[in-house]
Amino acid sequence: MSIVSNLDMPLVDRADATLTRAALLAVAVLAPLLLVVVPALAWVSGSRLVWTGAVGDGGRLPAQLLDDAVAQGARLTWDGTAEISVDGASTGLWLAVLVTDLLLAAAVVAVSLLLRRVVGAIRADRAFTTGSLRALRVCGVVVVVTAVLHPLADGVTTALVLREAVPGSPWSVGFTFSPLWVLAGALVLVLAEAFRAGLSLREDVDGLV
Amino acid sequence: MPVEGPHRVVCHLDDLLAARGLTLAALAERIGVTVVNLSVLKNQRAKAIRFSTLTALCEALECQPGELFSVEAD
Numbered sequence: 118m119s120i121v122s123n124l125d126m127p128l129v130d131r132a133d134a135t136l137t138r139a140a141l142l143a144v145a146v147l148a149p150l151l152l153v154v155v156p157a158l159a160w161v162s163g164s165r166l167v168w169t170g171a172v173g174d175g176g177r178l179p180a181q182l183l184d185d186a187v188a189q190g191a192r193l194t195w196d197g198t199a200e201i202s203v204d205g206a207s208t209g210l211w212l213a214v215l216v217t218d219l220l221l222a223a224a225v226v227a228v229s230l231l232l233r234r235v236v237g238a239i240r241a242d243r244a245f246t247t248g249s250l251r252a253l254r255v256c257g258v259v260v261v262v263t264a265v266l267h268p269l270a271d272g273v274t275t276a277l278v279l280r281e282a283v284p285g286s287p288w289s290v291g292f293t294f295s296p297l298w299v300l301a302g303a304l305v306l307v308l309a310e311a312f313r314a315g316l317s318l319r320e321d322v323d324g325l326v
Numbered sequence: 327m328p329v330e331g332p333h334r335v336v337c338h339l340d341d342l343l344a345a346r347g348l349t350l351a352a353l354a355e356r357i358g359v360t361v362v363n364l365s366v367l368k369n370q371r372a373k374a375i376r377f378s379t380l381t382a383l384c385e386a387l388e389c390q391p392g393e394l395f396s397v398e399a400d
Contacts, residue, residue: 324373
């Protein structure tokens with residue numbers, strides 16, 4: 118438990134910082150590739166549109182699973198999520214999918230690059246700067262806003278995909294909100310406040326001999 | 327004058343070093359403060375000084391704080 122008791126010991130050494138920054142850069146590069154570029158290429162090449170979303174009430178098991186005998190005391194439930202694939206999807210549908218994914222990709226890129234900057238500043242003993250403070254504040258806001266907007270966009274896109282995949286289905290937009298992401302964004306904003314206090318303290322000792 | 331306002335404290339380290347025949351580097355080595363920090367002090371860029379640093383300076387330069395610092399008239 119020396120990490121907890123030895124408060125002078127830095128948790129992040131040079132190798133940790135380098136690996137973390139490399140991982141964040143990889144995420145910033147891969148996220149738009151996987152979330153936006155790959156689906157866009159699929160659209161351009163005429164491939165089928167594949168979307169995963171909530172399509173029904175959870176609790177009812179899809180029929181195919183009822184074929185398997187369930188052991189006594191075991192219970193299978195379905196969370197209502199399904200993968201929907203559509204051949205020859207409309208332009209509007211492809212755009213809805215790409216915009217939803219772009220929203221998430223943009224948030225991931227922004228947060229990854231900003232956190233990368235903060236990790237670099239911490240490693241260089243320049244943690245409490247206006248740059249780090251601003252980066253953390255923007256990160257926190259991006260996470261909170263995306264935590265609300267992305268599920269909304271996802272719900273609308275799922276409804277559109279379902280409408281095109283099952284033309285007779287009723288128009289119904291679901292919204293699966295995860296408070297954990299809002300909490301994560303709030304945590305980053307609280308951390309930003311701590312950095313603001315740190316910046317003020319640093320300015321107080323600037324020029325101290 | 328509010329505490330948060332600019333100060334008018336002047337450091338006479340230059341004069342004392344010349345009077346004692348000491349270089350900045352020699353003083354820095356004698357009292358265990360970096361040349362950079364002493365340079366900050368000498369060039370009037372310091373905003374605060376630790377009492378431990380002040381004590382070490384006065385001992386090394388055989389002076390009192392009042393000889394090292396003065397307050398300029400407004």
